[in-house]
Amino acid sequence: MKESYKAAIQFEHVNYSDGSTSILKNITGFFPKGKITTLVGPSGAGKTTLFRLCNRLISPSSGEIQIVGEKIDQYNPIELRQNVGLALQSATMIRGTVMKNLALPLTLKGSKLSEEDATELMQDVGLSEAFLTRNVKDLSGGQRQKVSIARTLVNKPKILLLDEITSSLDRVSQQDIEELIVRINEKYGTTIIWITHNLTQAVTIGEYSWVMIDGEVIESGESSFLNNPKNDRVKQFIKGDLV
Amino acid sequence: MTFLTLSLALVFVLIPIVLSKAFNLELEKDTVIATVRSIIQLLIVGYILQFVFHSENIIYTILMIALMIGAATQNARKKGASIKGITWKLIVTFIFVEIITQGILLGFHITPAEPQYIIPISGMMIGNSMVLSILFLNRFTAEIDAHQNEIELILSLGGTPKQAIHSQLIASIKASTIPTIESQKTIGLVQLPGMMSGQIIAGADPVQAVQFQLLILFLLLTSVVVTSVLLGFLSYPTLFNKQMQLLKVEA
Numbered sequence: 001m002k003e004s005y006k007a008a009i010q011f012e013h014v015n016y017s018d019g020s021t022s023i024l025k026n027i028t029g030f031f032p033k034g035k036i037t038t039l040v041g042p043s044g045a046g047k048t049t050l051f052r053l054c055n056r057l058i059s060p061s062s063g064e065i066q067i068v069g070e071k072i073d074q075y076n077p078i079e080l081r082q083n084v085g086l087a088l089q090s091a092t093m094i095r096g097t098v099m100k101n102l103a104l105p106l107t108l109k110g111s112k113l114s115e116e117d118a119t120e121l122m123q124d125v126g127l128s129e130a131f132l133t134r135n136v137k138d139l140s141g142g143q144r145q146k147v148s149i150a151r152t153l154v155n156k157p158k159i160l161l162l163d164e165i166t167s168s169l170d171r172v173s174q175q176d177i178e179e180l181i182v183r184i185n186e187k188y189g190t191t192i193i194w195i196t197h198n199l200t201q202a203v204t205i206g207e208y209s210w211v212m213i214d215g216e217v218i219e220s221g222e223s224s225f226l227n228n229p230k231n232d233r234v235k236q237f238i239k240g241d242l243v
Numbered sequence: 244m245t246f247l248t249l250s251l252a253l254v255f256v257l258i259p260i261v262l263s264k265a266f267n268l269e270l271e272k273d274t275v276i277a278t279v280r281s282i283i284q285l286l287i288v289g290y291i292l293q294f295v296f297h298s299e300n301i302i303y304t305i306l307m308i309a310l311m312i313g314a315a316t317q318n319a320r321k322k323g324a325s326i327k328g329i330t331w332k333l334i335v336t337f338i339f340v341e342i343i344t345q346g347i348l349l350g351f352h353i354t355p356a357e358p359q360y361i362i363p364i365s366g367m368m369i370g371n372s373m374v375l376s377i378l379f380l381n382r383f384t385a386e387i388d389a390h391q392n393e394i395e396l397i398l399s400l401g402g403t404p405k406q407a408i409h410s411q412l413i414a415s416i417k418a419s420t421i422p423t424i425e426s427q428k429t430i431g432l433v434q435l436p437g438m439m440s441g442q443i444i445a446g447a448d449p450v451q452a453v454q455f456q457l458l459i460l461f462l463l464l465t466s467v468v469v470t471s472v473l474l475g476f477l478s479y480p481t482l483f484n485k486q487m488q489l490l491k492v493e494a
Contacts, residue, residue, distance in 0.1 A: 057489075073486070078402075081401045
């Protein structure tokens, strides 16, 4: 990656272990500020763990993470998490209606989400206003993912971490979300890091890409490298030999 | 009751042993152990209480209560082993319950300040608090284990640890206190409470026995709610570190 780009998130020799299991090994690199970076790799490569580190739900065993030039532990955790939005594949919901879930980030701050804003967010993710009064237990996996994305956007984060958010969506819905994410990036300059299993998506949406295998960053650079990787393990992954 | 008539009551121990033998239930050993232990433990307590009641020294009463709190803590702490500092949290909770209940009873002269009132009532309150603590800790750790994703979701959106754990804390407080409150709604209709039955058998006036039982029931209501709320609010902060990260809790 070109060093001239300012880093939104910078990793310096970051390791993370859960007990005796090493999950992330010597991660060094950065996600450029204001760009879309896609993160690909087989299951169990440590991609979600990397996101949990960035949102500070966990701390590295060793090494350093910087967010926009400041060490991560210099930030107040609440402010950091409001500015580094995280939407996970599991799309966890709290009990209640879609509106209750959508308003959650503001409820936590002691304020309310207006119906107009809620409707606009729903439209952004391709859901109608009628969904606002629905109980989340009646939603499909894809609808939950859409609500989860909309909810993450309520805090207007400067950095957005998206973990396989379109995995349960049909092709049309996937395209809607891809367009929305590109639009957010262009309109607000939001830095977006997107974990995806879809290599086409990784190349077309991401300006930059990281390939992670077994807790290590194997190759990174402008996304076009995914069409012609140098590393043998990356070649294997792209061929589908590593799942 | 003489020791001779009490020894005749051992027939009630022989019946389960004979049935266990006949149906191969393998309960004989445990039945014998339980019988021997209960005889020894209760006799010791009986003689200790006799000594304390006659000594009229407040120190012995305080020692008895401290012993009860120690035993209750030892019993309950295993259920909350994954919560940091659970031993001290339990001790503080039991002491608080004891101060509140005895403070009201003695402060308003509801019961006399004598060991034969203070010790049995303290035993009931601390024993009840212990059961409540076990119920609460069981439920609380299970709730956190089952809802880890929801707790981390709230943290990830910028919520405080208190906001993140609020639903699990309230659900655990409710779940642990509801059985006591519900059982009090039907009390006297299905079975007579143990203490009241004991007083009636011992020859006390039934109305007097009911009055004492009501006193205990009202005290229990206070002790269950105070125990769960206090233990909950003492426990939840230690489930998070300074970075507001949820620590691992084993149910």
